Amino acid sequence: MPENTLAAAAPSSALAKIRLSVWRRLTQLGMLAVLGQWSFYGVFRCPFIVPYVSCQNCPVITCHGRLLTMFWGFWLLLPLSALLVGRAFCGWACPGGLANQMLGKLAPLKLRTRNLFTRVAPWGALLAAAGCLYVWLAMGQPRTNIPIRVGEFFGAVRLTFEHADLFWLVRTFTVLGLVALGLVVANFWCRFACPTGGALEMLKRFSLFGFFMTSACNGCDKCLRVCEMGTRPAEKNCTNCGDCAGSCPQDAIRFGRKPS
Amino acid sequence: MNNADGTNCRRNFLKTMAGSAVALAGLGAPLPQARAAAYSQNLLQVWSCGGLAEAMNPANELFESRTGVRVSYTGAFAAALGKSLLGSSTTEVFAGRVLDLAKKLRQSGKMTSFKPLCFTSYVMVTPKGNPARIEKIEDMARPGVKVVLAPEASPPGGAAAINVLKKAGIHDAVMKNCVTLGSCVQRTMDDVISGKGDVSIVELRVTRIPQFSGRVDVVEFPEALFPPPPLTFTVGVMKHAKDPKLAGDYAEFLTSPEGQAFFERAGFIPAISDKGMALVEKLGVKDA
Numbered sequence: 001m002p003e004n005t006l007a008a009a010a011p012s013s014a015l016a017k018i019r020l021s022v023w024r025r026l027t028q029l030g031m032l033a034v035l036g037q038w039s040f041y042g043v044f045r046c047p048f049i050v051p052y053v054s055c056q057n058c059p060v061i062t063c064h065g066r067l068l069t070m071f072w073g074f075w076l077l078l079p080l081s082a083l084l085v086g087r088a089f090c091g092w093a094c095p096g097g098l099a100n101q102m103l104g105k106l107a108p109l110k111l112r113t114r115n116l117f118t119r120v121a122p123w124g125a126l127l128a129a130a131g132c133l134y135v136w137l138a139m140g141q142p143r144t145n146i147p148i149r150v151g152e153f154f155g156a157v158r159l160t161f162e163h164a165d166l167f168w169l170v171r172t173f174t175v176l177g178l179v180a181l182g183l184v185v186a187n188f189w190c191r192f193a194c195p196t197g198g199a200l201e202m203l204k205r206f207s208l209f210g211f212f213m214t215s216a217c218n219g220c221d222k223c224l225r226v227c228e229m230g231t232r233p234a235e236k237n238c239t240n241c242g243d244c245a246g247s248c249p250q251d252a253i254r255f256g257r258k259p260s
Numbered sequence: 261m262n263n264a265d266g267t268n269c270r271r272n273f274l275k276t277m278a279g280s281a282v283a284l285a286g287l288g289a290p291l292p293q294a295r296a297a298a299y300s301q302n303l304l305q306v307w308s309c310g311g312l313a314e315a316m317n318p319a320n321e322l323f324e325s326r327t328g329v330r331v332s333y334t335g336a337f338a339a340a341l342g343k344s345l346l347g348s349s350t351t352e353v354f355a356g357r358v359l360d361l362a363k364k365l366r367q368s369g370k371m372t373s374f375k376p377l378c379f380t381s382y383v384m385v386t387p388k389g390n391p392a393r394i395e396k397i398e399d400m401a402r403p404g405v406k407v408v409l410a411p412e413a414s415p416p417g418g419a420a421a422i423n424v425l426k427k428a429g430i431h432d433a434v435m436k437n438c439v440t441l442g443s444c445v446q447r448t449m450d451d452v453i454s455g456k457g458d459v460s461i462v463e464l465r466v467t468r469i470p471q472f473s474g475r476v477d478v479v480e481f482p483e484a485l486f487p488p489p490p491l492t493f494t495v496g497v498m499k500h501a502k503d504p505k506l507a508g509d510y511a512e513f514l515t516s517p518e519g520q521a522f523f524e525r526a527g528f529i530p531a532i533s534d535k536g537m538a539l540v541e542k543l544g545v546k547d548a
Binding site for chain 2: 057148150152156163
């Protein structure tokens with residue numbers, strides 16, 4: 001397929017770029033309203049080791065995973081979105097992604113460079129995805145915490161931690177520790193540890209649409225230096241967030257059907 | 261109960277409740293602002309056994325609308341909450357399962373008083389239409405009957421069913437019929453609803469949870485087989501109640517005909533019903 005067929009020039013003017021980033025933040029805030037409580041419960045109150053996948057059997061009746069029966073719909077939409085627009089969920093919709101991006105603003109180490117670590121570390125997310133699949137499917141998704149069925153916001157979190165088994169505590173502090181690393185290395189969780197991101201990364205290769213670089217790219221890496229995920233269009237960890245749009249002096253960044 | 265789902269018993273009880281509510285309404289319900297002024301607090305912290313949540317939530321809403329006091333409610337596994345309360349945690353009202361827990365809290369001075377709230381009961385559940393024709397507890401031991409149990413489920417869900425079978429003298433035969441020995445009562449219900457299993461033993465309240473309501477057939481078995489410890493729920497005022505009058509009035513509301521109707525609807529035996537009062541005597545649910 002010719003390179004520019006079905007591809008649109010990425011917004012190059014500063015105004016268009018700002019407009020895209022405003023839309024992204026608004027979308028993220030909208031999704032935070034929809035998925036935020038579920039995300040929070042998954043980390044802090046879900047009695048299962050792998051959150052978000054056992055909502056149909058969960059006694060926590062105030063969780064959105066139960067209240068809105070988003071469970072099946074969400075997990076069907078997620079891979080479909082990945083086949084359509086790659087990891088756009090991470091860049092445009094995930095509440096955890098938004099939280100990590102905000103933490104990343106404070107991180108002294110942006111790690112927007114290409115070296116051995118940034119090439120190898122993203123495999124951590126794939127390992128995490130494999131680990132979650134093993135615990136969920138092979139280990140039968142152990143419930144290792146007392147479910148607080150209905151509870152005060154902070155009180156319920158405190159009780160959850162108070163009555164958790166060791167397995168749950170290790171899981172939770174591992175997640176929180178890796179998220180906290182985002183205060184040092186920007187977006188550490190999303191780039192190197194998120195199992196959902198890892199799974200979407202695997203599906204991304206089959207996606208129909210996304211940002212990509214044309215042959216006009218001269219490897220200056222200006223796009224890499226504006227990317228929160230420390231990557232380049234269509235490369236590993238690209239979430240189609242569009243932050244790189246307009247950053248290319250060669251105008252080599254396009255959005256659309258990727259050339260085969 | 262007169263039939264499988266207890267409709268006659270429930271209808272009679274609800275009639276009584278409705279009559280009481282009308283009588284109370286006739287006296288004129290006080291305005292929330294007027295009632296709230298009677299208390300020094302406008303917030304009440306309530307903890308309860310998680311199994312009561314389906315009854316507590318609407319009961320709390322009614323109490324809030326009546327008094328203008330906000331109820332901050334937490335419902336979770338009673339033994340865990342009890343452990344926290346016997347430790348350093350505090351709440352103002354605690355509605356827990358198992359009489360011994362209430363007595364322990366009283367003896368430790370953490371609870372100032374308690375009263376009987378409601379009782380649970382156990383039933384057999386089958387897929388709709390009861391394909392295995394389960395009529396009595398002994399039918400669970402019949403060769404070819406597919407039994408679903410969750411012995412690993414958090415108390416009392418798992419152990420209670422096992423104790424019922426032991427009391428009935430059919431434990432070993434039933435265990436041979438088990439197609440699922442799970443760790444979660446909710447998954448047990450899924451297996452029965454889907455037809456993977458022919459029968460299981462659960463608390464009646466589980467059959468009233470919205471996600472399961474009307475999706476199984478309920479078959480009763482003799483009360484004599486019920487394991488006593490998990491049957492009792494009490495409601496108690498805690499030492500840390502900021503306004504003991506408010507906490508007391510709340511407990512009073514839960515044990516009034518109006519409050520008790522919520523528990524009856526959720527599948528419990530109200531403490532003030534005839535059956536409940538008999539159980540109060542039989543099990544000695546007294547704040548001595």
